[in-house]
Amino acid sequence: MLSKRPPMGFNTWNTFGTNISDEVIRTTADAMVDLGLLDAGYEYLVIDDCWSKRERDPETGKIVPDEVKFPNGMKAVSDYVHSKGLKFGMYSCAGTRTCADYPASFDHEYLDAKTFAEYGADFLKYDFCYKPDFANGPLLYRKMSMALKASGREILFSACNWGSDEVEKWIRSTGAHMYRSTGDIFDAFRSMKEIALSQIDKINYSAFGCFNDMDMLTIGMYGNGNVAAKEQEKDFDTYYKTEFAVWCMFGCPLMLGGDIRKLNEFCLNLVKNKNFIRIDQDEECRPPFIVTRCGESITFARVLSDNQLAILCVNFGERDEYGRIYFENLGITAASGVGLHMKDCYTGEDLGVVREHWQTRLAPHDCRLFICDLA
Numbered sequence: 001m002l003s004k005r006p007p008m009g010f011n012t013w014n015t016f017g018t019n020i021s022d023e024v025i026r027t028t029a030d031a032m033v034d035l036g037l038l039d040a041g042y043e044y045l046v047i048d049d050c051w052s053k054r055e056r057d058p059e060t061g062k063i064v065p066d067e068v069k070f071p072n073g074m075k076a077v078s079d080y081v082h083s084k085g086l087k088f089g090m091y092s093c094a095g096t097r098t099c100a101d102y103p104a105s106f107d108h109e110y111l112d113a114k115t116f117a118e119y120g121a122d123f124l125k126y127d128f129c130y131k132p133d134f135a136n137g138p139l140l141y142r143k144m145s146m147a148l149k150a151s152g153r154e155i156l157f158s159a160c161n162w163g164s165d166e167v168e169k170w171i172r173s174t175g176a177h178m179y180r181s182t183g184d185i186f187d188a189f190r191s192m193k194e195i196a197l198s199q200i201d202k203i204n205y206s207a208f209g210c211f212n213d214m215d216m217l218t219i220g221m222y223g224n225g226n227v228a229a230k231e232q233e234k235d236f237d238t239y240y241k242t243e244f245a246v247w248c249m250f251g252c253p254l255m256l257g258g259d260i261r262k263l264n265e266f267c268l269n270l271v272k273n274k275n276f277i278r279i280d281q282d283e284e285c286r287p288p289f290i291v292t293r294c295g296e297s298i299t300f301a302r303v304l305s306d307n308q309l310a311i312l313c314v315n316f317g318e319r320d321e322y323g324r325i326y327f328e329n330l331g332i333t334a335a336s337g338v339g340l341h342m343k344d345c346y347t348g349e350d351l352g353v354v355r356e357h358w359q360t361r362l363a364p365h366d367c368r369l370f371i372c373d374l375a
């Protein structure tokens with residue numbers, strides 16, 4: 001079964017946009033292995049938009065890789081990725097052209113799925129630009145899902161319609177394994193916050209088999225690359241820590257978008273943090289719920305396997321705020337005498353057993369993530 005847990009990997013779009021190549025993919029594959037990211041769970045290496053020639057081959061009707069970017073063809077790239085123990089991902093779109101105006105799969109679903117299978121693809125991201133007005137969105141995703149299943153390979157289907165047509169209500173039925181639920185992220189706290197807050201009421205639809213994808217992570221981009229923001233971020237590291245904590249708390253796919261080959265120590269340690277990843281990948285795949293809201297500070301809790309709980313306090317605001325946990329809101333009554341043994345996932349600090357309520361001062365954009373045992 002694919003997508004038993006939220007998929008993890010890397011996608012080229014955030015950093016590279018159109019500047020992708022055989023070399024970018026090979027050096028990224030090397031880095032994913034050498035830096036321990038594959039060991040940490042990041043197994044998919046996905047090529048996003050802009051990989052093909054501008055038109056299909058007139059004779060075969062197939063999409064053809066750009067010969068300058070990929071002089072050895074796509075199978076050679078895929079073979080290299082596989083030789084490193086990674087899985088290989090491709091990109092197409094449900095409309096007539098991709099978002100960056102390359103040929104897309106409308107009316108060519110079965111041929112393209114077969115082509116991706118010939119490349120040895122294990123993953124397909126499927127976008128939503130240039131959809132003819134008369135076409136039915138859900139049916140387009142059903143078509144590509146079936147085409148992939150008929151291709152003879154097991155291919156993870158990553159739908160990307162940005163939350164259109166109330167996607168969360170039907171996408172699971174198409175056979176997709178993950179679905180983009182929002183517009184595109186850009187490298188700013190403001191964008192990450194908007195995406196996260198928009199999914200709080202929808203995250204219940206996300207579970208094993210088909211996960212809510214809040215977009216590729218921006219960790220490590222520091223204002224560079226293809227999705228750079230206009231504004232200057234004050235404190236990238238705090239924002240990246242909170243982004244990763246929120247994605248893990250929401251149980252989203254963890255698709256890295258920063259240039260892996262250049263990740264600094266802070267970002268590398270962050271995305272490899274075992275406690276954060278343990279929460280993201282928890283086998284029960286439960287959604288979080290809101291425990292307490294104070295101004296722009298929100299505390300989330302999530303029931304994990306092994307009688308554990310994850311708790312995340314986030315300050316989404318621009319001033320210092322308190323992150324608060326009221327145990328009654330968790331369902332842990334004062335009368336029960338039950339407490340929580342809290343451990344900080346980031347610092348490793350053991351807070352001991354806490355009862356009834358707890359609070360911490362949080363700087364703007366900062367967060368604290370805990371794994372707790374009932375005690």
Ligand code: GLA
Pocket residue numbers: 013048049098099100127160162183184
């Ligand atoms: C859309 C998607 C992005 C990316 C681009 C490529 O905007 O949402 O994630 O794939 O297309 O053009």
